[in-house]
Amino acid sequence: EPEVTQTPSHQVTQMGQEVILRCVPISNHLYFYWYRQILGQKVEFLVSFYNNEISEKSEIFDDQFSVERPDGSNFTLKIRSTKLEDSAMYFCAASDGFEAFFGQGTRLTVV
Amino acid sequence: AQKVTQAQTEISVVEKEDVTLDCVYETRDTTYYLFWYKQPPSGELVFLIRRNSFDEQNEISGRYSWNFQKSTSSFNFTITASQVVDSAVYFCALSEAGTTDSWGKLQFGAGTQVVVTP
Numbered sequence: 001e002p003e004v005t006q007t008p009s010h011q012v013t014q015m016g017q018e019v020i021l022r023c024v025p026i027s028n029h030l031y032f033y034w035y036r037q038i039l040g041q042k043v044e045f046l047v048s049f050y051n052n053e054i055s056e057k058s059e060i061f062d063d064q065f066s067v068e069r070p071d072g073s074n075f076t077l078k079i080r081s082t083k084l085e086d087s088a089m090y091f092c093a094a095s096d097g098f099e100a101f102f103g104q105g106t107r108l109t110v111v
Numbered sequence: 112a113q114k115v116t117q118a119q120t121e122i123s124v125v126e127k128e129d130v131t132l133d134c135v136y137e138t139r140d141t142t143y144y145l146f147w148y149k150q151p152p153s154g155e156l157v158f159l160i161r162r163n164s165f166d167e168q169n170e171i172s173g174r175y176s177w178n179f180q181k182s183t184s185s186f187n188f189t190i191t192a193s194q195v196v197d198s199a200v201y202f203c204a205l206s207e208a209g210t211t212d213s214w215g216k217l218q219f220g221a222g223t224q225v226v227v228t229p
Contacts, residue, residue, distance in 0.1 A: 031214075033216065043204075045216055045217065094215070095214055099161065099214070100215035102148075105156070
């Protein structure tokens with residue numbers, strides 16, 4: 001059984017639309033992360049989240065992005081107004097403080 | 112500054128050949144973790160190994176082996192007797208000590224595409 005589950009596995013959206021990517025970590029995980037991988041490139045850190053607030057974010061994580069954990073289980077990444085260059089694979093990761101577990105990824109395609 | 116360098120962009124081998132993937136890292140921390148992940152064409156990240164900075168023992172797991180050398184800041188990965196199913200992109204990554212949530216913040220190398228042909 002996967003430690004971290006992401007939904008959807010693939011999402012296609014029109015430019016300018018809002019998207020929400022979801023992640024369900026194992027319940028005892030306290031630290032959460034989003035990563036992005038543009039096709040053919042390396043995996044890049046976006047943001048880390050702990051105790052219901054962002055603990056660190058990269059330069060990529062601008063005002064178009066937001067994260068939250070609204071119900072104590074799901075961890076979401078929202079892109080407010082998608083651009084073509086947001087097309088990428090987005091990975092969620094969760095950590096218990098010792099090890100990070102990655103989800104299977106959500107492939108976002110902006111058209 | 113780039114912290115994880117995978118200089119090999121692509122390696123092509125014929126099945127049953129060995130292949131070694133290089134990884135050089137840079138950190139000022141004395142406590143850190145190094146990782147290798149496999150990314151098959153389906154796109155998910157498959158965890159292969161985590162090694163902490165205090166454990167320089169080489170490790171072997173089936174056809175996989177890892178050579179960690181702090182003196183040269185390298186953590187190389189060898190696949191012995193490669194198979195077609197080994198075709199994938201392989202990423203080396205580093206996480207540094209700091210706060211507890213640092214462990215999940217990984218810095219990835221650019222990846223090495225391994226192509227194994229029958």
